[in-house]
Amino acid sequence: AKASGRNTVCFFEAAMGAQAQARFALESELRQAIENDELVLYLQPQCGIDGRLEGAEALVRWRHPQRGLVPPGLFIPVAEDSGLIVPLGDWVLTRCCELLARQEMSHLPLRIAVNVSPRQFRQADFVQRVRHTLASTGADPTRLLLEVTEGVMLDNLADTVGKMSELAALGIHFSIDDFGTGYSSLAYLKRLPIHELKIDKAFIQDAPSDPNDAALVDAILAVARHLNLRVVAEGVETEDQAAFLRSRGPLLYQGYLTGRPEPAEQQLDHWLASQGQ
Ligand code: C2E
Ligand code: CA
Ligand code: CA
Ligand code: CA
Numbered sequence: 001a002k003a004s005g006r007n008t009v010c011f012f013e014a015a016m017g018a019q020a021q022a023r024f025a026l027e028s029e030l031r032q033a034i035e036n037d038e039l040v041l042y043l044q045p046q047c048g049i050d051g052r053l054e055g056a057e058a059l060v061r062w063r064h065p066q067r068g069l070v071p072p073g074l075f076i077p078v079a080e081d082s083g084l085i086v087p088l089g090d091w092v093l094t095r096c097c098e099l100l101a102r103q104e105m106s107h108l109p110l111r112i113a114v115n116v117s118p119r120q121f122r123q124a125d126f127v128q129r130v131r132h133t134l135a136s137t138g139a140d141p142t143r144l145l146l147e148v149t150e151g152v153m154l155d156n157l158a159d160t161v162g163k164m165s166e167l168a169a170l171g172i173h174f175s176i177d178d179f180g181t182g183y184s185s186l187a188y189l190k191r192l193p194i195h196e197l198k199i200d201k202a203f204i205q206d207a208p209s210d211p212n213d214a215a216l217v218d219a220i221l222a223v224a225r226h227l228n229l230r231v232v233a234e235g236v237e238t239e240d241q242a243a244f245l246r247s248r249g250p251l252l253y254q255g256y257l258t259g260r261p262e263p264a265e266q267q268l269d270h271w272l273a274s275q276g277q
Helices: 002-035 072-082 085-101 103-107 118-122 126-137 151-155 157-168 186-191 201-206 211-227 239-246 264-274
Strands: 039-047 053-064 068-070 111-115 144-149 173-179 196-199 230-234 252-254
Touching: 002 053, 002 072, 002 085, 039 085, 039 264, 053 072, 053 085, 053 252, 053 264, 068 072, 072 085, 085 103, 085 111, 085 118, 085 126, 085 144, 085 264, 103 264, 111 173, 118 126, 118 144, 118 151, 126 157, 144 151, 151 157, 157 173, 157 186, 186 211, 196 201, 196 211, 201 211, 201 230, 201 239, 211 230, 211 239
Parallel strands: 053 111, 111 144, 144 173, 173 196, 196 230, 230 252
Antiparallel strands: 039 053, 039 252, 053 068
């Protein structure tokens, strides 16, 4: 028993070692990727009930020379743990502001939503970085929305309120991403200068068939109504899901039904063409 116990430990250590090595390899490759411009910006539309384009979420992809397209679910956690999320987040914000500053954008009435990871938001100079990026690109802050998760509310409420208020004063909007999956306190919500709640796709996908998810969606919509916040439903894939949401009142739809994430350039060309520009 003792011997097998030891083998188990050795095997476990070996497996941990391999996993740690793979993670380390991914981390150093990601560091290179940010410098070598292997990251690609995708945009996904957010539409009103009539199909009108109202906004777009920026989603990053990694086009790895050997591995191909690496999904964010694989590298964002590595970036978050290693601190690479800070330069990665800067890269995404800069690309989005460059897009917003382009002349053709005046024909597209949309706000671009950028994901901000908790670690990035916690940086002492986060507000300066955003200000600097806006100034250096010439982007209009009223065309920018930052998506944060409920976690930032738990961090240090005074710091969070301070940073958000400074940026909101410039005209930037804030959204709480994956609302309902974390530990939000409604009292906190009231103290933050936010404009939008995003309902996670996990709730949307089963809402038409699962009364618990339906109740959750209704509760989120009620909170949003009380606080006068816009709502985005994420992961709307089917007509059934859209019909369920339509019966609930006005909100924005973001999902495969209204449009998949596409490379930003392609997406912009497409939108401009459909606007007759
Ligand atoms: P998220 O912010 O919740 O983004 C929504 C995710 O849902 C995206 O996955 C999007 O492609 C996917 N999605 C959209 N519509 C549908 C649908 O109808 N059905 C299904 N099944 N999925 C849909 P993606 O692009 O793989 O991103 C995963 C997560 O990675 C994001 O979740 C976000 O947390 C993170 N992420 C992506 N880009 C960035 C970024 O630039 N910065 C940071 N910090 N995180 C990012
Ligand atoms: Ca998001
Ligand atoms: Ca998310
Ligand atoms: Ca989500």
